[in-house]
Amino acid sequence: MLFIDRAPHQDPSGCFPLGDFAPSEVANLTDGVAWVWSGPNCDGRVTHAILPGQVTIGHGMSVFIE
Template sequence: MRRTARLLGACAAAATLALATPGTAQAAQGILFIDRAPNPDPSGCYPLGDFAPSEVANFTDEVAWVWSGPSCDGHVVHPIVPGEVTIAHGRSVFIE
């Protein structure tokens, strides 16, 4: 009886965790170009040039965020909306 109760309790806990856990993050669909280098279906943080602004072309379905710091830290400098090509005056770019 105790064995059955433990098994049912474990199953209930697993079901609760499965329902409470958000879905896995997915990469943006499309291509993010950084200085003309393609990054297909990008996700995460990408470094930009250290000494000169980088050209970023966002041909994805997500907004890319330019950050002042080299590891997507500091503060957001500006967004790059889907379809936009711009000179990014920052140190990194983040996209989901």
Template sequence: MRVTRRAGKVLGACAAAAVLALAAPGTAQAAQGVLFIDRAPHQDPSGCFPLGDFAPSEVANHTDGVAWVWSGPNCDGRVTQAILPGRIAIGHGMSLFIE
């Protein structure tokens, strides 16, 4: 009987923790600053952006976040490079993700 009660308390605590974890709102925020892709400005960018179809894109990361260049469209495939805050680089990929 004691084992059953103890197991019930443990399972109840785990279930309560899971519910709280799922109910808590996310804290994701956009990067602060301006991201330039082929000289087009994106203020406080967040999410996935397409890069040039036929030629690599010039990316100027004037935000506080890292811009991740992906090999495929829609930020799919693999990460090919990271463009750190304050850097300008040629994006050798098909899309870029920043948060």
């Protein structure tokens, strides 16, 4: 399960938008790494990784997970 600002995403796969005006809280409760991207639609550059089991603030515009 992937939570973005407490909204659940069951069996997540692909690119998800993050908050437009404030950084989003992301909880990665999957077995994979979630990659935060600087631009929308997982464009730009990777700003950081969110490891499995980690809850953090996503400083970017989108997040990708396989």
